[in-house]
Amino acid sequence: MTTTTHPRGHRIVIVGAGYAGMFAAVRTAHRTRRLGTRITLVNPSPRFTERLRMHQVATGQQLADHRIADLLAGTGVAFVQGRAVAIDTQARRVTVERTAPGAGDDDPAARGPEAVPYDTLVYALGSSTDATRVPGADVHAVTLNDPRTAHEFGTRLPALAAAGGRVTVVGGGLTGVEAAAELAESHPGLRVTLLSRGVPGSMMGTRARAYLDRTLARLGVTVRAGVEVTNVLPDAVELAGAEPVPSDLTLWTTGVRVSDLAARSGIETDARGLVVVDDRLRSVSHPEVYAIGDAAAVRQPWGQVHGTCQSGLPTAQHVADALARTLRGRAVRRFRYGYFHQPVSLGRRDAVIQFTYADDTPRRTYLRGRWAVRYKALVSASPVVIYRLSRRMNVTAVLSRGGRATR
Template identity: 40%
Template sequence: MNGNVEVVVVGGGYGGVTAANRLARRDGVSVTLVNPRPEFVSRIRLHQLVTGSDDAVEGFGEVLGGDVRLVVDTATRIDAAGRRVSLAGGGTLSYDYLVYAVGSGAADPGVPGVPGAAEFAHWVSDFEGAGRLRSALDTASASASVTVVGSGPTGLETAAELAEAGREVTLVCGRVLGPSLHARVRRPVARRLAELGVTVLEGAGARVTEVTRDAVQLDDGRSLPSAVTVWTAGFRVPDLAARSGLRTDADGRLLTDTTPTSVDDERIVAAGDAAVMPDHPFRMSCQAAVQLGPAAADTIRRRIAGKTPAPVRMFFAGQSLSLGRNEGVTQFSYPNDKVNALSISGRTGAGVKEIACRFTLNKLVSGARKASSRGSHGDSGNRLETPQPEHPTTPHGTRRSA
């Protein structure tokens, strides 16, 4: 392909940022990243935002290459035929290639048909939800009962964080505590939750059937007092792909091949939770996103060079969970993400989780520096722009990001 290549990355999470930085390192490629917030959200620290031990954000100037143009807006539709992205602010962006990296959020509590869940439950899987949960906790009394629904990694970390902060927490697990963990690894998790005073409900009858303003009803008839209810069961993805006429699975995830390119359009390549390779499914996670971002970038770079993209190779090491600030558990896995009986727990486990969080951020910062080294070093931050509705393709309002 001759001339400058325009790439639009939709979504500024782990997958989108890593893809943008890798693409920006190639001469002849201009990269624009579209994100609804002016800051990068460190999603793996959102449970800490709830208790105030971390703000869970970083300036895009730290994690995004200086040559990447940042547009703070929300993509509302992808016109694959016309290679344009429509924005909520009224503008449009044209592209030669698009990286679909819109990520995921908390599953809608109303979808499973649990009465009152959508109205009264909070969530912690995105920045806005975590902020609202923190406000609700700030206004509730220190002795107010808190119920966390779901015992996946988000539920476990949130329950432990709140309990360590002095909250009275009940964790409603459903069938089993920590379903993604090996049976042996559940033991130190259960022990730590007990030390923190968390009431764990699992097994028969531990399924939520209704949420009210001040209680949670279980299917065995129990009613749990709950001044604040936190819903952590499951994920959902934005409906941008389906709204744009692109094929998705039943959960709304963009269908891709293993390169990972949309099955509908080779100009659209995915990175992160919002897409799925049906023959090679992967766990929705930061660990997957930071691998899929570079893979998406490499696919585009190879197509630009007239080469055949290579299938992505996913490698998983395990899951690191913080159980409060002082202890944690690392669950190891085989490279195919199947868990095994190996783990690290206690203070060492907490240290491993903190190292994992810092390593992930440092990788983003390193990627930003490599991307910035291609061109002028005079700009210390990326360009932050907002397209004008009356001039859809002309950005304005340039300023530095923090």
């Protein structure tokens, strides 16, 4: 498929500056730097949030402060600090409510919403933890959605650990496992409990999962699998058919939700609110809209891609390259992707890496201990490194043929 267009002055707007949105902005700028395109990145916060490290923030650790403007330096991308609240697909414009003053503005609220026009829209609003499905979770539990909330959670831990307090982590996915291990290692005085409907780390192979279990036990984490949380109270977590679990602080890591902006704007979405895309990652209802990362319902021959940084970066890379090719009147290839690994930190001194087939099912090979710690640290740091290098060269997020990429 070859599409011709007039690239000079072509307006590309990217909404969302998570892992996928940031990469799309920087790589698109580099790939189209001679075409006269105008690229705008819209995001509510001036900081780039490293979601892979949010469990560290929740234990009180200080991370690097990556400013979006600094990551975009030299790219020519215009950064608008604001929240996208509406998309007019007929007029092709995004309504943005500023969350910080623009040039010459003293009060962003005084300006009111502003329209940002586009010729091509890249939808990268990502996902967040859904704490609304169980009563009390959104009131009495903390999520890792907001760095400020996670930091506040971490400031309460030293005093709680000194008193032998209880912290409950709800959710046995990789985020819950990492958070429970990090809490137990960094604050040994805490009594940490991990609650999970299924087996924690169930997507991993038998040997990697056994190592994970042994490490959680060594760190003193109490694991209760096969339980259903029915209510969250200020001082306890209630379970179906079992006694409540006393909890001074509760961390909620299970459930996923996405923004309803696409659905409200008439862009076709699936039952979960993900933008339905074709094999080039364009919206099936609005071809001038691309969706990437957690916001897109991406199908591959082996099944549907689930949202992670590992899969988000390749979608961003594909769309940046697709835009560059389209603006030059060249054919766009189909998006191909397969998973490569499941890296899990178990505190700062231990980790386990499960290598996978393309469909994310486990291979026999896994890595543990000291080398796994180094591997995981490299993986977590790689997105920011990729962004900085991509300002000057075409850096790929793909490890091997078929689209396998770092998480």
